[in-house]
Amino acid sequence: MPRGSKAKYTEKQKDQAESIERSYERKGVPQSEAEARAWATVNKQSGGGNRSGGSGQEKSKQAKAQSRSSSAKRAAASRQGIPRSDSLERETKDELMKKARSRNIPGRSTMRKQELIQALKKAS
Structure with missing residues (x-):
């Protein structure tokens, strides 16, 4: 049986894994192997559980504008060569x-x- 909690997965991911698992079982794959393959497939397709935070956090409009401005200023300074x-x-x-x-x-x-x-x- 696969390791780890499935609590961080969305319902859609859980349903998808269950569907894949049933498909493998119909083909004669043992239940534990089918479950492991199903979750491996879900992880490969979606990158794992639905985790909060991380690199997916969006910058505010103000932070984006400030980054653009600072980048433009640095680019202008480097074009001058000084x-x-x-x-x-x-x-x-x-x-x-x-x-x-x-x-x-x-x-x-x-x-x-x-x-x-x-x-x-x-x-x-």
Whole structure:
């Protein structure tokens, strides 16, 4: 018998698994094997149980607009070829680290965010 609770599955998914299971049983597959195959099929088709949260959460209209605006500003700055200091300040440490890596700045792995900004300004 398959492991795990089926509580997070929708009724539609449960009905689908039951239908698939009956189909396998009519073909002579043992009940436990039919159930396992049925749930494997449902998982493959729908990605598993209906889970709340996760990456499916939608951004608010305001958050989307802010992301677009910030992306457009960064794109405009990069088209000019001059990294603006305030644009570097708004980037995360990981983003700064990637830029430092691409410019092969020595000692970047031990630098703090402000040190990375200074090193990137010097390198450009």
